[in-house]
Amino acid sequence: MSAHDHDLTQLDSRIVASAAEGCEESKLLLSRRAALGLSAGFFTWAFTPHLAEASSSDPRLLIVLLRGGMDGLNVAVPIGDPQYAKLRGRLALVKENLLPLNSYFYLHPSLAFFKTLYNAGQATIVHAVAPPMKNRSHFECQRNLENGTPGDKEDRTTGGWLNRLLSKLTPADRVKAGALQIGPTPLILQGTEKVLSWSPTLWPRPAGFDTSLLNLYKSTDSALYDLLLKGITANSLATSTSGPALSPDASSLQLSFRGAAKLLGAPSGAPRIAVLNVEGWDTHVGQPQALAANLNNLDKSLSDFTAIAKNSGYWNDTVVLCVTEFGRTAKGNSDNGTDHGVGTVAMLAGGAVKGGKVVANWPGLSNLYDGRDLRPTYDLRQVFKSVIRSHLGVQDKKILDEVVFPGSSLISALPELIRT
Amino acid sequence: MYSTLTPQERARVALMRFGLGPNVNGKKNLSASPHAARQALLDEIAAGPARISEAEIKVPSTDQNDQKVSFTFPQTCRYGMNLRTKPVPASSTTEVPTEGVHNYVRPTPWDFQSAERALRLVKYQEPEVGFVERLVLFWVNHFSILSSKHGIIAATAGHLERTVIRQHVLGNFADMLKGVIKHPAMITYLDNHVSYGPTSTLGRRWKATYNENLAREILELHTVGVYGGYSQNDVIGLAKIITGWTIYPYNNGNAGQFYFNKDLHEPGAFTVIGKEFAQAGEAQGTAALEHLAIHPATAQHIARKLLRHFVTDNPTEKMIQELADAFVVSNGNLKAVSTALVNLDSAWIKPGTGIRRPYEWMVSIVRGVGFSGANAMALEPAFDIINTNMSNQIWKHMTPDGYPDDNYVWETPDAVRVRKDAAGHLLATGAVWKDPKWKSQKPSELAKTLVPHLSMAAASAIQKLDRDPMQALNLLFVTPEYLRR
Incomplete structure (x- = not known):
């Protein structure tokens, strides 16, 4: 494990203050939640068959699953909402330290690279969005986000919506190898379509061994x-050495993004869709440090990905979509953190993104969901559908409304997210 | 079905599906008689789990020398809290708290974790089949914790396994559950040490409230399961009931150990899944856990999980019901449940399907080669890195749901590619080629001893590599016979 194995804890300032009054309990060592565990990032990629309905472009899609529930309210901060500072209390971020997105929303300062993309019209934030399931369980909401079902009743559906989408595309001759991933397969890619995988080779075998084993x-x-x-096969694709010079000092998440970029850039028979997991957004305790560290790592990784995608000439055909299973409580908890909530943000970046704006039907923080969470006014499936339709070029309503996202005929694609 | 399997197939199922793989020092022929394989599992249940004592866990005493010593649980907790104490003699304790990151003297909390893991590489080599060890691993995963979250978790993760899970692995589930939920590792992992009754003495003073995390996971993961019929109100009820279940703070001599703090406990009666708990103090939480431990939904949840872990991704409702009945009838006695699993005919499915989990498969390499105590323990750093790389190291799963049992998660192109590298790396780390036995024994002979049903193709491929024991054994441990269950 990384340095955070040795990073015992942060003391909660309120507890420190109470400790000074001689209160025994307050001397408890408080821990950050396992929120710095970004090193566990791994990614998954899938071949997209050449899209029959797509234009001459060769679209790439990287879906980043931010696991644990990212605090959208402190990522794209609604400074213009008078309730924000009141509700957030000491967790409230102040305008002066943030990066302006417009006169109402301000971006967390750890997302500096994302901001340059935003300024260039290549990144956008969708705010007050959530998957249809809103029960605040990591497992249930992640499952719901990934299996694409309405989430309104007990649901043991297996398989993910991205795999179902792949199964409905028309395969072209040049791509037939299936899909690829690192580590455990995320649900979103599970299903009948075969999935390939890749991770760095740490302990190579002697020459000839692989052949012996393949023969056996x-x-x-x-x-x-x-x-x-x-x-x-995937390994030889992923370990190609060409590309821009990048910092030798990289987190494992950065390395994962770089690998994804290489694989998405491979010319013929290569993957066009990748899925990458980033753990550690469950900031119950000591949120300010944890969220900043997570966002910083994500921002650097996105920067590396962009550099490789531009170098490989496919950036303009690319959408990177970062989604999370839920947001966090509007109020902070008593541990300088936030608990499981509902509404949050989705982040889009890439040359194919119609960016430079915040897409929100802002519900206002005086109108909380269950009196505690940001009320979602968009369904995450609206974002997914928009990307599938406008970026991947899949227009078939039956596929979208019944196969990929069953029972979603009333859920319409969000317009104006993708350049067309 | 058990009845349709040959004795040889039953032996294979016992070793690869229920056990830790063939033991090079094994004494039994598991296919000698029709029921020898099943009997071997029942024998291990009858013998009970191997006990591991505190005194067996040796960690580096200081930075200055390599001497390794044992510590008591209270001392271990203090180290887990990053409180330095001179271990010997305990009576002359002096304390120098250290602060900040990377400012450690040994033993660190991670030294304890490594020592615990290293000792298990010795223990895994003892049983014939390793079924009870697999049960221990099942429950370790059921009560998944992440040791990198906090030093107290890392320092005491092994203690939780030894004194709670291993202790009760064939006892009552209620005792295991209570022991786990009261353990500093679980308290800290799921934030109950920062859960405050909102109208408790300290809750009022600090204007602090309860933290739902532990209560939610008790219901969703540990007992009745996500479809167990609980609501948000049950989560809140249970969260309030277990307020005050915490650990001693820094400035207490018992730092890091569990205690019930009445000043944090939310007063009042609360309901959890249809039953009201009005007891005072700690007894309220104990009663609630006992209620949940034998709830019919818990029986279903545990039965399904056991079958998914040991048998199939898709157990039939009939299989689940049979195992759940054993749970209900015995009031959650895990010896009865484990016995019922072994005696369930439908749990013995045709061998050679699916893929074994990386951790248990790595253990089977250690058992197949055979390492002396010191040599086995010396494997631990590599064992840790390899299992981490394969996303299956104990106490390292990121979320409290534990590693998944679905086969598709583990049987992937990259996972297969990594297995061959992993086996080779472990064999190289263990310097297996140095073993003088290769002067008189060929790897292909060992292969036939360990895997009597080895395919002709595999036997001949291994034989071709006999002159290079490392490659020959590397191949053996990634044959389909070794990788599949």
Whole structure:
């Protein structure tokens, strides 16, 4: 594990103050939640068959799953909402320290690179958005975000909406290898479409060993043969050394983004869709430090990804979409953190994004959901549908409303997110 | 079905599906008679879990030398809280609290965790099959904790396993549950040490309130499960009931250990899934956990999870019901439930399907090669890195739901590619080629001993590599016979 193995804790300032009064309980060592665990980032990619309905462009999509529930209210801060500072109390961020998105919303200062994309019209924020399920359970809301169901009743649906989408696309000859990922497969990519995977080779085998093993599998276990061959093929794609010079000092999340960028940039038969997990947004305790560190790491990773995508010439065909399972309580808790909430942000970046604006039907913080959380006025499926329709070029309503997002005929794509 | 399997297939299922893989020092022939394999599992249940004592955990005493010593649990907790004490003699304790990051003297909380993990690499080599060890691992994952969150978790994760999970692995689920929820590692992992009754003495003074985290996961993950029929009000009720379940603070001699703080406890009666708890103090939480531990929904949840872990991603309702019945009838006795699992005919499915989880498979390499105590413990740093890389190291899962049991998660192209590298790296770390036994024994002979049903193709491929024991064994441990369950 990384340095945070040794990063014991931060003391809560209120507890420190109470400790000074001689209160024994207040001397408890408070911990940050496991919020700095960004090193666990890994990514997943999937081949997109050449889209029959797409234009001559060759679209790329990177979906970043921010797991744990990112605090949208402190990412794109509604400075213009008079309730914000009151509700947030000591967690409230102040305008002077933030990056202006417009006169109402201000961006967290750790997202400086995202801000340059925003200024260039290549990044946008969708605010007050949530998946349809709103029960504040990580597992349920993540599952709902990824399986694409309405989430209004008990749901043991297996398989993810992105895999269902892939299964409905028309395969072209040049792509037939399936999908690719690192580490555990996120639900969003599970399903009938095969998934490939990649991670860095840490302990290479002697020359000839891989061939011996492939031969053995070929005659004894065709499934293992198929898997190993794909794994080896993906590795050679991902470890190509060409590209822009990047800092040698990189977090593992940065390395994951770089690998994703390389794989998405490979020319023929290469993946066009990637999914990448980023753990650690569950900021119950000591949120200010944890959120800043997480956003900073994400911002640097996005910067690296952009550099490679531009160098490879596909940035203008790219959408990076960052989503999270829920937002956090409008009020802070008593541990300098926030608890599970509902409404939050979705972040989009890329040359194909019609950016430079905040997309919000702002509900106002005087109108909280269940009296405690940002009320979502957009359904995350509206964002997904917009990207699928305008970026990937899939227009078929039946596929979108019944297969990819079953029971979603009343959920319309958000307009004006993608350049067309 | 058990009845349709040959004795050889039953042996394979016992070792690869229920156990930790073949033991090079094993004494039994699991296919010697029709029921030998199942009997071996029942024998291990009868023998009970291996006990691991505090005295066996040796950690570096200081930065200055390599001497390793044992510590008491109170001392371990203090180190977990980053409070320095001179360990020997305990009576002359002097304390120098250190502050800040990277400012540690040994032992660090992570030294305790490493020592605990290292010792298990020795213990895993003892049982014939390792079924009870697998049960311990199942419950460790059921009560998943993340040790990197806080030093107290890292320092005491092994203690939680030894004194609670291992202790009750064939006892009553209620005892295991109560022990886990009261343990400093779980209290801290799920933030109950910062949960305050809003109208408790200190809650009022600090204007602080309860934290739902532990209560929610008790319901959603540990007991009745997400479809167990609870509501947000039940979460809040349970959260209030267990306010005050905390750990001693820094300035207390018992720093880091569990205690019930009445000044944090929310007064009043609260309801959890249809039952009101009006007891005073700590007894209220104990009663609520006992209620949840034997709830029928808990029986269903545990039965489904056991079957998904050991047998199939998609257990039938009939299988679940049979196991859940054993849970209900025995009031959650895990010996009865584990026995019922072994005796469930439908739990014995045809071998060679799915893929074994990385951790248990790595353990089976250690058991297949056979390492002496010191050599096994020396593997720990590499074992840790490899399992972390394969996303299956204990006490490292990011979220409280534990590692998933779905096969698709583990049987992927990259995972298969990494397995071959991982096996090779472990064998190299263990300097397996240095073993003088390769002067008189060929790896292909060992392969036939460990895996009597090895395919002709695999046997011949290994034989071709006999002159290079490292590559030959590397191949053996990634044959389909070793990778699949």
